[in-house]
Amino acid sequence: MRKQQTFSIFTGILRRDLKLAVRAPSQWINPLLFFLIAVSLFPLGVGPEQNMLREIAPGVIWVAALLAAMLAQDSLFRADFEDGSLEQMLISSRPMSMIIMAKVLAHWLVTGLPLIVLSPVLSILMGLSLVGWWALLLTLLLGTPILSLLGAVGAALVVSVKRGGVLLSLLVLPLCIPVLIFATAVVQTAGVGLAIEGQVSLLGALLALSVTLSPIAIAGALRVTGGAA
Amino acid sequence: MTEFLYMGGYGGYVWSAYGLCLLVLLANVIAARLRNHNARREVKKYTGREQ
Amino acid sequence: MWTWAHKFGSPGYFYALAGKVNPWLTALYIALFATGLYLGLVVAPTDYQQGDSYRIIFVHVPSAWMSMFVYVVMAVFAAIGLIWRLKLTAVLAKASAPLGASFTFLALATGSIWGKPMWGTWWVWDARLTSELILLFLYLGFMALQAAMPDRQTAWRAGAILLLVGVVNIPIIHFSVDWWYTLHQPATITKLGAPSIHPSMLVPLLIMAVAFKVFYLSLLLSRARAEILHRERRTRWVQELARSGQL
Incomplete structure (x- = not known):
């Protein structure tokens, strides 16, 4: 019975947040456009030479994904904080980690998943091979949830700060460096035709670690900052 | 003495590193002193107003 | 343990204690820096690979x-x-x-x-x-x-x-x-990070490390004292200190 109740909280929040995202599409479409534009600036900046583009592609796409994720993160708890529903969630006896996981998952579905859908286009733009694209897909699939979770910690910390978007990036970007390192290494290694299992499992380990630990940090941060609007 | 300052040709590097350290550490000392000074003045202003 | 923690954690007690300890710490780090610098810059021999750098x-x-x-x-x-x-x-x-x-x-x-x-x-x-x-x-x-x-x-x-x-x-x-x-x-092998270090170089290094630690402790206490005064400027103990001229 209790288990079922917990699950219904999870699905309830998930459905509510997805519905809200459908109603306000600019919140997730704009970071996506930013991602696309940022990546396509690089060929203009460094020149159209295919070999060079292929070499820098993993780094460029991943750094752009990182920045786009940070842009999108700012809105995660903002609306709930401003209309007071965040405070309601904190006061209620419902399990906070469930609520947080549902919110982060909903947010990832509308901000992380589109990045993955967009990745074939970017791979073509940057001249990645088919193998490279598969590797990129895999790293985005494992890596963007980590970005969402880490970003949620930052979003929870700065939720009461006006125009906290830049501050959020300052706090969270250094913490994302391991993801960037392992993800780009996977794509580069795949590009030269070597085995990538090792790096992929490291990314998986990071994902497992952030799924278990960050809800604690997010809940703690929201209890500190999410109180009075 | 000049040989000591010369540092086997690396004098510029060695002394700029040590000079920078001295500068930063000294700046920290001065900043802490200033903070104490200002805090004391703040307290005394409050005392003066009370009496 | 708990009474100790609360006594030590009380701002007034900490302020007084830090004020008493800090001059000694300052003298200590100056002495340590002087010895460390003398041993490191004058006494320690030149490295055969990196010279004096x-x-x-x-x-x-x-x-x-x-x-x-x-x-x-x-x-x-x-x-x-x-x-x-x-x-x-x-x-x-x-x-x-x-x-x-x-x-x-x-x-x-x-x-x-x-x-x-x-x-x-x-x-x-x-x-x-x-x-x-x-x-x-x-x-x-x-x-x-x-x-x-x-x-x-x-x-x-x-x-x-x-x-x-x-x-x-x-x-x-x-x-x-x-x-x-x-x-x-990168292809070039760096010369930094020597595998072993001679005692004539290790001793000044350790003395400097301790000097930095004491320096940190002293500055930490000094900054903390300023912050405590600022935060507690309206409390009775601070005002009493100010009136009795002990500030």
Whole structure:
């Protein structure tokens, strides 16, 4: 019975947040456009030479994904904080980690998943091979949830700060460096035709670690900052 | 003495590193002193107003 | 234990104790710096590989050690502050941040100055320098968060959570940067990081390391005293100190 109740909280929040995202599409479409534009600036900046583009592609796409994720993160708890529903969630006896996981998952579905859908286009733009694209897909699939979770910690910390978007990036970007390192290494290694299992499992380990630990940090941060609007 | 300052040709590097350290550490000392000074003045202003 | 912790944690007691201890600490770090510098710059022999440029080690390595040490100390204050709500932890952690950032900056700058004669350029994306740069970002992030929040209590507790998240992440960042560096190992082999170190060089290095620690402790107490006075300026004990002319 209790288990079922917990699950219904999870699905309830998930459905509510997805519905809200459908109603306000600019919140997730704009970071996506930013991602696309940022990546396509690089060929203009460094020149159209295919070999060079292929070499820098993993780094460029991943750094752009990182920045786009940070842009999108700012809105995660903002609306709930401003209309007071965040405070309601904190006061209620419902399990906070469930609520947080549902919110982060909903947010990832509308901000992380589109990045993955967009990745074939970017791979073509940057001249990645088919193998490279598969590797990129895999790293985005494992890596963007980590970005969402880490970003949620930052979003929870700065939720009461006006125009906290830049501050959020300052706090969270250094913490994302391991993801960037392992993800780009996977794509580069795949590009030269070597085995990538090792790096992929490291990314998986990071994902497992952030799924278990960050809800604690997010809940703690929201209890500190999410109180009075 | 000049040989000591010369540092086997690396004098510029060695002394700029040590000079920078001295500068930063000294700046920290001065900043802490200033903070104490200002805090004391703040307290005394409050005392003066009370009496 | 608890009565001791509360007595020590009370601002008035801490203020008086820190004021009594600090002159001794100041004298101690001046003496340590003098001995360390004398042994390191005058007595220690020239290195047969790096010449005299290696003498930068006596400031570079202690600042690098301190940069990590101070962050861990801040995280410990954060944990104590979140669990037991001791007021003093906020004061001590916030006073530590600029000191830790200074040490990190010094480690970066002296490493860069040392790198010029060794590598031929001011900056190399070497694993240790890169980790140190990321650590500087973490310090600046904590300070930016403190500055952005008007309410002191909220700012400290949010900062404490950030510190704990940071201290969990630092080993992961460190490992990933090391791994990244070996993956992209440049062709030239650096001369830094000698496998063993001669006692005539190790002794001044250790003395300088202790000097940096005592310096940090002394400055920490001094900054904390200023912060306590500022926070408690309206309380009775501070006003009594001021009236009796003991301030």
